[in-house]
Amino acid sequence: MADQPDGATATPTPDLKDIQHWTWVMGRMQQMMMEHGLDLIDAAPQPLSGSPFDPTPVIRAQAEFWGDTMKLWQRFLDPANAAPPEETPEQARDKRFKAPQWREDPVFDFIRQSYFLIAEHLVKGVDAIEGVDPKQKEQIRFATRGFIDAMSPTNFPATNPVVLEKAIETRGESLLKGLQNMLADMAKGQMTQTSEGAFELGRNIAVTPGKVVKRTPMYELIHYAPTTESVSKIPLLIFPPWINRFYILDLTPEKSFIRWAVEQGLSVFVVSWKSADASMKDVVWDDFIERGQIDAIDTVRELLDVPALHTIGYCVAGTTLAATLALLTARGQADKVASATFFTAQVDFTQAGDLQMFVDDEQMKLIEALSPDGFLDGRYMAATFNLLRGRDLIWNYVANNYLMGAEYTPFDLLHWNSDVTNLPAKWHQSYLADLYRDNKLVTPGAIAVAGTPIDLTRVATPTYVQAGREDHIAPAESVWKITHYFTGPLRFVLAGSGHIAGVVNPPSAGKYQYWINEDGADSLAAFVAGAREVKGSWWPDWRQWIAALDGETVPAKGARIPGEGALPALEDAPGAYVRTR
Structure with missing residues (x-):
């Protein structure tokens, strides 16, 4: 020794x-x-x-x-x-x-x-x-x-x-403090990962100025205030995943994709989904497409009097956006969407990663048993995602905060990770069965929305696809498969890091890198083999891609100011739905 x-x-x-x-x-x-x-x-x-x-x-x-x-x-x-x-x-x-x-x-x-x-x-x-x-x-x-x-x-x-040294040094106080931490987590049914009270919505996270301009039983629509004298004519509508809170894209001002997009001269709208309760017991995937995404698209089009808009779908909302595009195409309305960007989103689930471990018959029965009131408590989903990275998201806190009695460190991303949302049970069951287990979305006509069969291979919307090299939730190989189905112009970017840090990577941070391949490729391995590495954030690359599709600008006034158009402001961003469990 x-x-x-x-x-x-x-x-x-x-x-x-x-x-x-x-x-x-x-x-x-x-x-x-x-x-x-x-x-x-x-x-x-x-x-x-x-x-x-x-x-x-x-x-x-x-x-x-x-x-x-x-x-x-x-x-x-x-x-x-x-x-x-x-x-x-x-x-x-x-x-x-x-x-x-x-x-x-x-x-x-x-x-x-x-x-x-x-x-x-x-x-x-x-x-x-x-x-x-x-x-x-x-x-x-x-x-x-x-x-x-x-x-x-x-x-x-x-x-x-x-642990032994700390216990001796503190005469057992560290063990008592650790036990207190553990008992507190047991009482709330969720593991603590960051200090309580360090972050508050509207105070130091989700602070980009904006207004809620529409509220439905499924979502709130937030319109953000422009900071430039003119803005791109085509607005941007962001669909975050309803598995988590929307403000992953509006964390601290330094990390906020929403704030950055506003500063780039875009008219930015974001959907803030309602955390499910018993009133949503009959909500299915069709509702997120029709009453969610298509309704929000039409709302923004009418509010700003524009024929089309740019869209972003993150994770599960990206999967749903792909179905939305296919449905609009089937209805002859594809021109409502000028472009679609996908953040770590999957459409083909044959290589969907470790989440496939949770879609066998026994797991499905367990999920059903945990949803007696028509919705799944978000803490169960949070525990599932923690299991995918148990060493970092479970056992790290057992050792440091339970055994060592250490104080929790303020961390905005982990605060968001712990801010769980409930999921409609019918949607959740069908999503796992139809997509993760049976992979129906990529089979033309296997899925119908509101009675209309959809086919991804008919989608020709200009598309930007971002994948994370170290993503454990939506593996890059799985995200890549979207390139096999869409037939329109498509740009694929492989970002450094994973499902969250690979997306939330502002240029000012100077972190990570991304890879592009202008020559095209028929597999991810071929893409990587011929790719060029670019240091830093991929956000500017995306902005240039958007600009190439939309060079026209309009004055930032009238309906471009939140609440000054046909939809009056209901309340300040980040709204009410993001605060409810």
């Missing part, structure tokens, strides 16, 4: 018996996963050839595990004559073990290395399982990774040296 500063108390370390027990537990975990895989194999249909299951890969995986375990013990008991440990780059970067105690103390170094070893072999064990349906195997792999994250020694006081 490293020398302790004068007056400091040495961290109590587990004795040999504790280490042996830890090793046995981890080994038993690996064995249980192997046995579970074998049970699945026994239950799975045999190949048509009738060939029996070959146990060799599983036996080999088990042998490799115990061989590596013996090497680990040799390094611990006889470090002078043992080969040095090998770490993968991912293990070396693992933030959970960044404290020096994990390497300087031999016992905790052993625990860290044994955890990495077990984690690696658990995944290898799943990969070694044969004869299982690929989707089922992916579910096992997903569950295994979640189990691995949950079993990290950083999540338990006795095997986390930093």
